[in-house]
Structures are given as C-alpha cells and as structure tokens.
Amino acid sequence: MRSKNGAGGRVSFIQAARRQQIIAAAIATVTTVGYGQASLARIADHAxxxxxxxxxxFANKDDLLEQVVAQVNDDWAAFMRPFLDAEQTATGRLAAYIRSRLAYMRDNHDRLVAVAEIIVNHRGPDGTPVFAERDAAPVAELVTILRDGRAGGEFRDFDPVVLAMTITQGIDGALTYWSEHPGADLTAYGEELVTLFGLATESRGGRR
Incomplete structure (x- = not known):
C-alpha cells in the first residue's frame, strides 16, 4: 500500500478505509462478472x-486480487480463532473448526465465491497457479488438531495429513453445494460433517 502518514494518523486511516472500499468493490465485481471480466475499470466503476x-x-490488478484473497483468509482465521481457543480437547477443537469455518462461509457467501474464482484462475507470468499452496494455514491448523488428538489418545491412529485434506475437501464442497442449492442449511451441513469426522477419528475404545 502506498501511504503517507499525516498528523494523528488521519491520512493513513483514510487510505486504509479507501483500500477496504477497493477490495470490497473487487469482490463484488468478481462475483458479478467473473475473474476474466473483472478489469480495473469495472472495479473502479463499481467503487x-x-x-x-x-x-x-495497489500496484496492478494482480496485486489487488492477491490482496483480496489475503484479506478474506485473514478475516476467516480471525473469526475462527475464539471458537478454537475456547475448546480444551482435540475433539472439541475439531468440531469447532468445522462449525466456525462453515459459519463464516454462511455469512460471507460473495466474498468466498470471489476468492474461489480468483484462486482457480489467477496465474503467474509462467502460467502456474499463484495459489497452488492455497489454504496452507488452515490445513496446517487442522493437521495440528488431528495430531494432538491422536497423541493424546482421543483419536485413533491415522495419517493426519490425509484426513485433514479430506475434511478440507468436505468443507470446501459446501460452497459448491450451496451455490447449486441456495436454500441449503449450512448449519445442518456442518453438523453432518462434525458427526462424520467424529466417527472417522474415533478411538478404538469406542465412541467418545
């Protein structure tokens, strides 16, 4: 961000607000017309x-769209954090992870549609996907939860990376399902995932 500091931080505050306005306009434009048609001119018109x-x-369109993804991911993680921190067991943290991730999705449909569009289509100069390592932080957090549960005896023995990726795919699929079925209840969807992966991680000693 190209900013100049003013007295009392007034200029930087105004610029931060303008930056958020532009990011919001980029999200709305990508959601409405798609990645390919979301030119800076259209984004400017929307804002x-x-x-x-x-x-x-922003340096250019690529910089703006990359900041859209970063902003949404940061907001998503911040939304989830209190729910995860409130749980003392791996079982509780896993359930909180699934529920809070879907809760954010439910309340931020357009933002996540835009992010999904950018992630799929955004490529670097050599043609490789810029976000090939997308969702690295959420997956890493999920792997940690699964490893902790396995080490503590709450969960059975399994490959935490494989299961983390499976859970992630289940959560990501909710957005596609919701887009095709607007009336779908994401809260109920999340509860099904909590039950499903609760059973999938269940220790050999029986249900917890």
Missing part, C-alpha cells in the same frame, strides 16, 4: 472512483 485511485493503493 465510483477513478482507476488512478486504485493504482495509488
């Missing part, structure tokens, strides 16, 4: 500003 204002805050 009711000039392209030069966007260029002041």
């Amino acid at each position: 009711e500003i000039s392209k030069s204002v966007i260029s002041y805050h």
